Amino acid sequence: MEDLYREIIIDHYKNPQYRGRLDPHDIHFEDDNPLCGDHIEITLRLDGDGKVADGRFDGKGCAISQASADLLIESIVSKPVEEVKQLTKQDILDLLGIDLGPVRLKCALLSLKVLKAGVYGLGEASDDLIE
Amino acid sequence: MPLDIPRLRQDFPILNREVRPGVPLAYLDSTATAQKPLAVINAMDEFYRRFNANIHRGVHTLAEESTAMYEAARAKVARFINAPSAEQIIFTRNTTEAINLVAYTWARVNLKKGDLVVLTEMEHHSNLVPWHMLSAERGVNLEFVPVMDDGLLDLDIYRALLARTPKLVAFTAMSNVLGTINPVAEIIRLAHEAGAATLVDGAQSVPHLPVDVQALDVDFLAFSAHKMLGPTGIGALYGKRPLLEAMPPFLGGGDMIKTVHLRNFVPNDVPHKFEAGTPAIAEAVGFGAAVDYLETIGMDAVASHEQEIIAYALERLEEIPGVKVFGPPADKKGGVAAFTLDGIHPHDVAQILDGSGIAVRAGHHCAQPLHEKFGIPATTRASFYLYSLREEVDKLVKGIYEVKKIFG
Ligand SMILES: Cc1ncc(COP(=O)(O)O)c(C=O)c1O
Numbered sequence: 359m360e361d362l363y364r365e366i367i368i369d370h371y372k373n374p375q376y377r378g379r380l381d382p383h384d385i386h387f388e389d390d391n392p393l394c395g396d397h398i399e400i401t402l403r404l405d406g407d408g409k410v411a412d413g414r415f416d417g418k419g420c421a422i423s424q425a426s427a428d429l430l431i432e433s434i435v436s437k438p439v440e441e442v443k444q445l446t447k448q449d450i451l452d453l454l455g456i457d458l459g460p461v462r463l464k465c466a467l468l469s470l471k472v473l474k475a476g477v478y479g480l481g482e483a484s485d486d487l488i489e
Numbered sequence: 490m491p492l493d494i495p496r497l498r499q500d501f502p503i504l505n506r507e508v509r510p511g512v513p514l515a516y517l518d519s520t521a522t523a524q525k526p527l528a529v530i531n532a533m534d535e536f537y538r539r540f541n542a543n544i545h546r547g548v549h550t551l552a553e554e555s556t557a558m559y560e561a562a563r564a565k566v567a568r569f570i571n572a573p574s575a576e577q578i579i580f581t582r583n584t585t586e587a588i589n590l591v592a593y594t595w596a597r598v599n600l601k602k603g604d605l606v607v608l609t610e611m612e613h614h615s616n617l618v619p620w621h622m623l624s625a626e627r628g629v630n631l632e633f634v635p636v637m638d639d640g641l642l643d644l645d646i647y648r649a650l651l652a653r654t655p656k657l658v659a660f661t662a663m664s665n666v667l668g669t670i671n672p673v674a675e676i677i678r679l680a681h682e683a684g685a686a687t688l689v690d691g692a693q694s695v696p697h698l699p700v701d702v703q704a705l706d707v708d709f710l711a712f713s714a715h716k717m718l719g720p721t722g723i724g725a726l727y728g729k730r731p732l733l734e735a736m737p738p739f740l741g742g743g744d745m746i747k748t749v750h751l752r753n754f755v756p757n758d759v760p761h762k763f764e765a766g767t768p769a770i771a772e773a774v775g776f777g778a779a780v781d782y783l784e785t786i787g788m789d790a791v792a793s794h795e796q797e798i799i800a801y802a803l804e805r806l807e808e809i810p811g812v813k814v815f816g817p818p819a820d821k822k823g824g825v826a827a828f829t830l831d832g833i834h835p836h837d838v839a840q841i842l843d844g845s846g847i848a849v850r851a852g853h854h855c856a857q858p859l860h861e862k863f864g865i866p867a868t869t870r871a872s873f874y875l876y877s878l879r880e881e882v883d884k885l886v887k888g889i890y891e892v893k894k895i896f897g
Contacts, residue, residue, distance in 0.1 A: 394852055395867055396834075419834060422837070
């Protein structure tokens with residue numbers, strides 16, 4: 359369990375570096391996981407070279423969903439948007455450094471789903487984005 | 490006489506397992522599904538080793554024996570809820586299918602546009618969605634008896650709804666979240682006075698309380714074997730005979746017919762009319778063994794053990810700062826404690842408890858409207874059964890303190 363609730367997760371949950379909302383922003387998307395009420399909203403600002411200049415997330419939910427959102431935003435700031443589009447489930451698991459069962463995987467991947475729906479400019483977030 | 494729980498637990502091999510090396514299991518999720526005693530496991534094993542054959546119409550020995558075992562299980566289940574006859578027990582897959590059976594047969598004949606069905610706000614999705622679907626298809630109206638802050642149904646509003654002469658009142662005997670034991674007999678009596686038929690979701694009451702369908706005068710009762718020490722894949726619908734006889738068949742196919750011609754068929758008698766195709770035969774045998782086991786223990790003893798455990802659990806949980814348990818006080822509920830822990834999501838609570846081998850459930854427990862009513866997305870739920878120990882409550886409490894420390 360110490361594994362799962364590795365300090366890094368609790369730390370990012372309790373002291374997120376990227377919680378908030380960017381206004382103005384270039385990209386905005388939000389979605390929730392109705393099963394447990396997790397909610398994630400992401401706002402991004404881009405620079406002139408197609409890179410993520412800055413990003414924020416907001417929302418509520420379990421430690422895994424919120425910590426993974428914070429870790430995810432941290433990992434994409436100053437990255438090219440084209441690279442962000444290629445992120446996968448494994449990238450999130452690597453950020454968290456843990457293995458998760460299917461129920462908690464949904465918590466962990468909500469922020470990636472929201473992020474990808476945002477950068478692809480989609481109307482709705484689909485699970486295909488995180489396969 | 491109080492149950493000898495440590496001895497009784499020897500009947501349940503799974504309760505001895507370790508979740509991980511050195512971490513014994515504390516199974517506090519019996520409301521979702523109960524663990525199985527050896528009597529059930531062995532009965533099913535033996536069925537496959539010695540008796541297995543398809544039932545009804547077979548002439549060979551195994552077919553006759555299997556048929557007799559399947560029908561004997563039906564008789565045991567009937568006896569368990571004091572049904573007047575075995576034919577009034579229809580085997581289904583589970584509670585959900587039993588409720589759907591009523592919604593697809595009885596309701597589609599007896600309800601028309603504008604008719605009213607009364608449900609409650611504490612229903613499991615399985616006693617909501619079939620009625621949503623009927624409502625969308627037929628224009629049947631749905632009204633809900635509210636749940637009050639203390640977890641009890643508002644019977645004044647129920648009476649007011651009855652004045653609108655509903656055709657059906659369908660409600661759970663016990664909430665799988667709040668644990669509330671509803672005044673089933675009174676709700677049924679009032680419904681009948683208003684001319685409504687009644688369907689009771691017995692998924693939680695039949696496993697945990699003595700249930701007598703004749704004393705209750707209930708029209709339909711639905712329940713699942715897997716929540717009462719039996720296998721998954723089988724449940725039952727009890728119905729009053731005249732209602733069952735007047736109902737059209739449910740699914741079409743083999744076994745539910747008397748005769749079939751190219752262009753028509755004659756349905757079989759009750760209960761076979763509602764059991765199309767090869768049923769869950771080994772599961773029925775296991776269901777019968779589960780009922781035998783519970784009868785040997787005695788449902789009064791089961792209920793009073795759970796009463797004692799839940800009283801202790803509420804007392805211990807409520808002394809933890811930040812814990813809020815939902816539902817009525819112990820004397821008005823079964824062995825279910827759904828709670829929130831301030832500032833910590835139920836998924837995190839359940840996951841950390843799992844690390845200590847404590848199996849609880851986190852989520853909305855298929856009662857999303859009830860959670861919406863209380864303004865929370867989810868709860869953590871610990872639930873108890875005849876094999877639950879006070880020490881498991883102590884473990885849970887200790888585990889919750891650990892969760893608080895991790896999030897500290
Ligand atoms: C009150 C209640 N009704 C219905 C059900 C559905 O039971 P099943 O999934 O066996 O059909 C459950 C089980 O979760 C329940 O607790």
